[in-house]
Amino acid sequence: MRKDLTAENIDLLFEDIKKISDTGGGDITVREYWGLRTLAYKINKSSKAHYVLLKIKSDIKTIKEIEKFARYNEDIVRNKIFRSDDSTENSRLFVSVKASDAKGSRKETDLDAKITAINIAS
Amino acid sequence: MIDKKNEDNFLRISLINQNVRLKKRKSCPLANIPDEEINYKNIDLISKFISERGKMLSTRVTAVSRRKQKRLATAIKNARQLALLSPVKKINVE
Numbered sequence: 001m002r003k004d005l006t007a008e009n010i011d012l013l014f015e016d017i018k019k020i021s022d023t024g025g026g027d028i029t030v031r032e033y034w035g036l037r038t039l040a041y042k043i044n045k046s047s048k049a050h051y052v053l054l055k056i057k058s059d060i061k062t063i064k065e066i067e068k069f070a071r072y073n074e075d076i077v078r079n080k081i082f083r084s085d086d087s088t089e090n091s092r093l094f095v096s097v098k099a100s101d102a103k104g105s106r107k108e109t110d111l112d113a114k115i116t117a118i119n120i121a122s
Numbered sequence: 123m124i125d126k127k128n129e130d131n132f133l134r135i136s137l138i139n140q141n142v143r144l145k146k147r148k149s150c151p152l153a154n155i156p157d158e159e160i161n162y163k164n165i166d167l168i169s170k171f172i173s174e175r176g177k178m179l180s181t182r183v184t185a186v187s188r189r190k191q192k193r194l195a196t197a198i199k200n201a202r203q204l205a206l207l208s209p210v211k212k213i214n215v216e
Binding site: 043053087118 | 163164167170207209213
């Protein structure tokens with residue numbers, strides 16, 4: 001899920017989503033803010049957007065409710081819902097939990113070395 | 123007579139085999155990366171398997187195993203929808 005051109009309103013938007021999932025008996029296990037990233041192509045005439053990833057454990061009804069919220073909210077440019085595993089590890093784009101304290105660098109993992117070792121001659 | 127025939131066969135086979143070169147099969151470059159790590163979030167991993175024009179590279183080029191190529195394909199498609207990868211060109215990550 002991601003948002004466009006909003007400052008600390010992102011955290012408020014998270015609260016809105018949390019409220020929806022709470023009323024449906026959902027549980028938010030992972031919360032990630034990926035920072036203001038440059039989009040690979042323009043969406044709604046803007047070339048940058050905030051990225052937010054949430055892992056929510058709940059039934060389909062509440063997920064549908066959240067999707068509806070995300071679709072009709074004008075601050076959310078695009079949303080995509082995946083069926084996910086139970087792991088609570090941070091993804092490799094992780095910057096911070098809350099959007100308001102986004103800074104610092106990413107930790108190096110052993111996967112990084114593995115990825116840089118891959119070399120495809122084309 | 124039988125010996126002569128066998129010799130002939132042997133000659134013919136060896137002549138044919140001179141033109142045949144055995145190609146060594148490349149091993150899967152993703153062999154030591156777990157399946158779950160091949161997803162839309164690992165853009166720098168995925169972007170190694172797209173061409174300069176943003177197209178997916180085929181298994182024939184990269185020698186990725188069939189199962190992992192399947193995961194790669196969905197990962198690339200998802201990343202494109204989320205504007206993490208461009209559908210028309212390769213972009214440098216970070």
